[in-house]
Amino acid sequence: MNFALIADTFPPLRTSGAVQLRDLSREFVRQGHSLTVMLPTSGLEQPWAMEVLNGVQILRLRAPKTKDIGYVQRTVGEFVMPFSMLKNLRKSPLADTRWDGVVWYAPSIFFGPLVSALKKRSGCRSYLIIRDIFPEWAVDMGLMGRGLPYRFLKAVANYQYSVADVIGIQTSGNAVYFQDGTSAQAHELEVLQNWLADAPVQRCSIDISKTALAGRKVFVYAGNMGVAQGMDILLDLADALQHRPDIGFLFVGRGSDAQRLADEARSRRLVNMVFEDEIEPDEIPGLYAQCAVGMVALHPKHKTHNIPGKFLTYMQSGLPVLANINEGNDLVELIRQERVGAAVTDGSVDSLKQMAEQLIDQAVQDTGFPSRCRELYERLFSPENAVKQIVGAFQQ
Structure with missing residues (x-):
């Protein structure tokens, strides 16, 4: 099968999410599937850049900067991000590709418009891997109240849920966040455990x-x-x-x-x-x-x-x-x-x-x-x- 995987983190970044997605993409290929990872990338001089790594096709699409900046600038950048990616995807060699399935990874919560466009063009299903119940956790932490910013972000999250045919949550306990009348209720929820590829013990720079x-x-x-x-x-x-x-x-x-x-x-x-x-x-x-x-x-x-x-x-x-x-x-x-x-x-x-x-x-x-x-x-x-x-x- 031919899959698109959309995320905002991937090597050379060293985050746990980047490592997870590297391991997942390699396993898709190992099991005989074709996989293209689509990534928003700031600073690209051209609309897109493509490479193949370990059998995985990686398409980097020019988009606003969303890392290591202020919250307001980041929110604006993430809101624009999927539209920039879609615009630059249409300029890439994969513009007319039809997918058997679209998979995406949250965070970020803003990929909904891009996923929706790919689904409609290909007539395929989509799978949301959700590792971060946002903005709920930010409210729990006291980082924001339930005012206008929260309602905006909650609407964005609900739209992303509405685009998903299946939502893979980390644990069964997180199902409660999809039982409050959100659009996710109409779709299938399942527990998708985190994953990590086995790795040999190698020399470490810390002794x-x-x-x-x-x-x-x-x-x-x-x-x-x-x-x-x-x-x-x-x-x-x-x-x-x-x-x-x-x-x-x-x-x-x-x-x-x-x-x-x-x-x-x-x-x-x-x-x-x-x-x-x-x-x-x-x-x-x-x-x-x-x-x-x-x-x-x-x-x-x-x-x-x-x-x-x-x-x-x-x-x-x-x-x-x-x-x-x-x-x-x-x-x-x-x-x-x-x-x-x-x-x-x-x-x-x-x-x-x-x-x-x-x-x-x-x-x-x-x-x-x-x-x-x-x-x-x-x-x-x-x-x-x-x-x-x-x-x-x-x-x-």
């Missing part, structure tokens, strides 16, 4: 033995450090465990809070904590091979359910996880049922400290941790399963 954490059992966090993660409690945890010379904390990545967190760690003289810049995704298994526990953080104000990409990377590497997440999140039950770590939901650093010490001791005693983590990854989070499920939705 923990050459840092201040040498000789310690390391709790690692690798990924975005922003408002949605609520990571201040992890600094409090490191502070509370300074009396344990055998435990250390490593933060790797970037984000709106990364520099503030590093500055705060220095001001509090947290000698058991090291910050490093983001590394290439292929280096992650080599990093985790040097660590004892992976950390997940989600702000307690969240009400949506989320299984972060970093959780998959920990499972893939056989690392037990320490999670500080929102009450009721489906991830809590998954961690506890599968016995792959510990989850704290009360937002208390004392609870987190107790769990961290128990987990680090348990990780030494329970030699079954790595195999349970790997088994969970292989059972639920493979790209092979994700592609088969998506393709199956088009074959109904």
Whole structure:
């Protein structure tokens, strides 16, 4: 089958979404399908640019800048984005291509007009992979109220839902967001688990033995450090465990809070904590091979359910996880049922400290941790399963 996959992140970006979509696109090709990834790209001198990578056709379409800019400018850019992409697609060699299916990835919530146009031209179905219930989570976090900006963004999100024939949500708990009379109710909802391709352990540019954490059992966090993660409690945890010379904390990545967190760690003289810049995704298994526990953080104000990409990377590497997440999140039950770590939901650093010490001791005693983590990854989070499920939705 011939598919179009629309997204706003893809390598060379290093975000978890970019890595996921790289792995998904490779798996489409491995299973014998043709795939074209369409990406908005600012700064292109020409309307479009095309390349083929690992059998995947990548079409970059000129569009306004939407990354690393202010909220207002970003919203305007994202609103214009699908129309710019459609205009420049019509100038590309793929202007008259007919697709057997259109798949798109949210965030962003603004691709609806582009998907609608491709569907109408090809007479095909569409599949929305939704990893981010926006703007709901922004309201939960207190980043916006339910005024005019919210109503505008909610209308955009509802339009995108109306364009989808099938919507793949992260967990069953997120189904509640589509039961309030939105246009998504008329369409099929299903749980589409996150995915991550298996990766070999390679050399990592970060050598923990050459840092201040040498000789310690390391709790690692690798990924975005922003408002949605609520990571201040992890600094409090490191502070509370300074009396344990055998435990250390490593933060790797970037984000709106990364520099503030590093500055705060220095001001509090947290000698058991090291910050490093983001590394290439292929280096992650080599990093985790040097660590004892992976950390997940989600702000307690969240009400949506989320299984972060970093959780998959920990499972893939056989690392037990320490999670500080929102009450009721489906991830809590998954961690506890599968016995792959510990989850704290009360937002208390004392609870987190107790769990961290128990987990680090348990990780030494329970030699079954790595195999349970790997088994969970292989059972639920493979790209092979994700592609088969998506393709199956088009074959109904």
